[in-house]
Amino acid sequence: MSHPIIEFAKTPSEHHVQELFEQAKEVQARAYAPYSHFLVGAAILTPSGNIYVGCNVENAAYPVGNCAEASAIAAMIAGGEKEIFALATICDSSDIGTCCGGCRQRVREFAKSDTAIYACGPDGVRAIFTMDQLLPTSFGPDNLVGFVS
Amino acid sequence: MSHPIIEFAKTPSEHHVQELFEQAKEVQARAYAPYSHFLVGAAILTPSGNIYVGCNVENAAYPVGNCAEASAIAAMIAGGEKEIFALATICDSSDIGTCCGGCRQRVREFAKSDTAIYACGPDGVRAIFTMDQLLPTSFGPDNLVGFVS
Amino acid sequence: MSHPIIEFAKTPSEHHVQELFEQAKEVQARAYAPYSHFLVGAAILTPSGNIYVGCNVENAAYPVGNCAEASAIAAMIAGGEKEIFALATICDSSDIGTCCGGCRQRVREFAKSDTAIYACGPDGVRAIFTMDQLLPTSFGPDNLVGFVS
Amino acid sequence: MSHPIIEFAKTPSEHHVQELFEQAKEVQARAYAPYSHFLVGAAILTPSGNIYVGCNVENAAYPVGNCAEASAIAAMIAGGEKEIFALATICDSSDIGTCCGGCRQRVREFAKSDTAIYACGPDGVRAIFTMDQLLPTSFGPDNLVGFVS
Numbered sequence: 001m002s003h004p005i006i007e008f009a010k011t012p013s014e015h016h017v018q019e020l021f022e023q024a025k026e027v028q029a030r031a032y033a034p035y036s037h038f039l040v041g042a043a044i045l046t047p048s049g050n051i052y053v054g055c056n057v058e059n060a061a062y063p064v065g066n067c068a069e070a071s072a073i074a075a076m077i078a079g080g081e082k083e084i085f086a087l088a089t090i091c092d093s094s095d096i097g098t099c100c101g102g103c104r105q106r107v108r109e110f111a112k113s114d115t116a117i118y119a120c121g122p123d124g125v126r127a128i129f130t131m132d133q134l135l136p137t138s139f140g141p142d143n144l145v146g147f148v149s
Numbered sequence: 150m151s152h153p154i155i156e157f158a159k160t161p162s163e164h165h166v167q168e169l170f171e172q173a174k175e176v177q178a179r180a181y182a183p184y185s186h187f188l189v190g191a192a193i194l195t196p197s198g199n200i201y202v203g204c205n206v207e208n209a210a211y212p213v214g215n216c217a218e219a220s221a222i223a224a225m226i227a228g229g230e231k232e233i234f235a236l237a238t239i240c241d242s243s244d245i246g247t248c249c250g251g252c253r254q255r256v257r258e259f260a261k262s263d264t265a266i267y268a269c270g271p272d273g274v275r276a277i278f279t280m281d282q283l284l285p286t287s288f289g290p291d292n293l294v295g296f297v298s
Numbered sequence: 299m300s301h302p303i304i305e306f307a308k309t310p311s312e313h314h315v316q317e318l319f320e321q322a323k324e325v326q327a328r329a330y331a332p333y334s335h336f337l338v339g340a341a342i343l344t345p346s347g348n349i350y351v352g353c354n355v356e357n358a359a360y361p362v363g364n365c366a367e368a369s370a371i372a373a374m375i376a377g378g379e380k381e382i383f384a385l386a387t388i389c390d391s392s393d394i395g396t397c398c399g400g401c402r403q404r405v406r407e408f409a410k411s412d413t414a415i416y417a418c419g420p421d422g423v424r425a426i427f428t429m430d431q432l433l434p435t436s437f438g439p440d441n442l443v444g445f446v447s
Numbered sequence: 448m449s450h451p452i453i454e455f456a457k458t459p460s461e462h463h464v465q466e467l468f469e470q471a472k473e474v475q476a477r478a479y480a481p482y483s484h485f486l487v488g489a490a491i492l493t494p495s496g497n498i499y500v501g502c503n504v505e506n507a508a509y510p511v512g513n514c515a516e517a518s519a520i521a522a523m524i525a526g527g528e529k530e531i532f533a534l535a536t537i538c539d540s541s542d543i544g545t546c547c548g549g550c551r552q553r554v555r556e557f558a559k560s561d562t563a564i565y566a567c568g569p570d571g572v573r574a575i576f577t578m579d580q581l582l583p584t585s586f587g588p589d590n591l592v593g594f595v596s
């Protein structure tokens with residue numbers, strides 16, 4: 001899953017987007033979603049060219065479940081990286097399925113305002129957003145300056 | 150806390166906004182935030198004219214804490230109502246402090262796209278948003294149609 | 299909902315347990331659980347004799363939902379109190395339904411090791427636990443000493 | 448990270464416990480915990496002999512953070528496995544640091560009542576628990592039978 005370090009343009013190459021989609025789709029099939037039956041996959045591309053994946057992990061106690069994006073971010077952090085260059089999510093809803101608000105917040109911690117987020121369906125990318133489009137005027141680490149040390 | 154049922158215009162009256170601000174500020178002072186020291190208050194106005202409040206409730210295990218908006222929504226649901234007409238949040242950050250993404254999602258479950266959300270600081274309203282401005286192209290119940298029954 | 303301040307024995311009186319059960323059952327009926335259809339109510343008795351209630355509040359994005367105990371705790375904190383003397387939860391599962399682990403942690407932040415927790419079903423109390431029985435050798439604020447300031 | 452499939456006794460071998468400890472410690476160092484400064488690592492051994500790791504991932508909005516155990520479980524599910532044979536967690540608190548209640552619930556979804564859970568500190572295992580010892584009389588999937596389909 002490792003690639004030579006490359007200079008990215010502001011958005012990932014078509015090749016990388018295709019790889020994000022495919023890896024998101026592959027991990028989506030392994031989602032644990034016995035309660036909602038709604039399988040979600042996510043794949044993160046980092047500036048180093050690595051891809052980290054995750055799927056949703058539900059729980060009988062719904063609020064302690066994990067979204068796919070949270071799982072992919074956890075894989076990225078465990079892999080020693082802290083920056084999201086691009087993200088693809090995939091689900092099977094008939095309309096576009098975007099990240100939930102909780103995940104927009106999770107992604108925002110490690111993304112820039114123009115980080116590209118691809119909302120995919122079974123056949124490919126359905127919509128492209130920037131981080132700032134999905135979570136405008138966001139709450140973030142800056143709000144805690146002077147409070148948390 | 151109960152008022153006669155009234156016809157709202159699309160946005161709450163100045164009187165109601167002032168009341169939301171004051172009640173949010175009052176409950177903010179009771180927030181339990183020994184870990185972040187970041188106190189947040191929230192107040193919800195429902196179409197019936199009732200106001201429900203909540204503050205953040207932190208926990209030594211950070212992810213099981215509750216945001217102020219979640220607390221206010223819980224009060225509304227316990228009170229037998231399921232629609233947010235307007236919401237005010239208050240925090241003490243130097244810049245505007247908006248709802249985190251998780252709370253935008255929580256509010257979205259009970260709000261409309263044009264529901265007014267007031268971001269307040271100690272001295273009053275700092276910014277006004279609609280639900281759709283804070284969580285555009287949102288994930289929601291419609292995405293689960295055909296999956297969850 | 300306010301009572302004269304009284305000296306509690308180590309466990310609440312039968313009268314208080316009955317009141318906890320009834321208030322938990324009443325708020326359970328107002329739970330918002332369109333995804334699991336599993337309605338939960340919770341009622342907290344504080345040392346001052348006040349009772350605070352809450353029910354579960356689900357969300358299309360499952361992990362941002364609120365458990366009933368979290369909702370009741372939020373009401374207690376918003377009410378200006380920080381100690382749980384006793385807690386009753388109610389659900390309709392055929393077997394005993396106890397607090398999920400997340401809620402055991404939430405309760406633990408405001409409880410003592412011998413705080414009484416009543417697991418109720420539609421007809422009344424099914425089992426009684428102490429906090430320490432439900433969350434033995436718990437993680438808690440003490441673990442963060444020296445890390446968080 | 449893959450081993451030949453072996454017959455486990457009820458508890459993992461000393462070799463496996465040592466490996467769990469070392470991998471948990473290694474990933475702990477990569478935790479993202481700028482708010483609590485409390486780094487946690489987790490390593491899961493599955494019946495196939497694979498080990499999956501994770502660390503905590505905090506967020507400026509505390510409740511959307513991820514615990515280390517949640518991260519390790521997410522890695523396991525993404526890896527196509529659904530059973531926890533043994534789990535080790537590591538943190539740097541002066542006393543024993545056990546899984547928080549939320550994580551006990553997360554682990555319980557994929558564990559058995561006698562699954563071994565090792566609470567480690569910097570120098571090694573400090574305490575051993577079974578799943579049932581950490582989350583007795585647990586809430587779980589059985590409670591939802593007849594409600595969720």
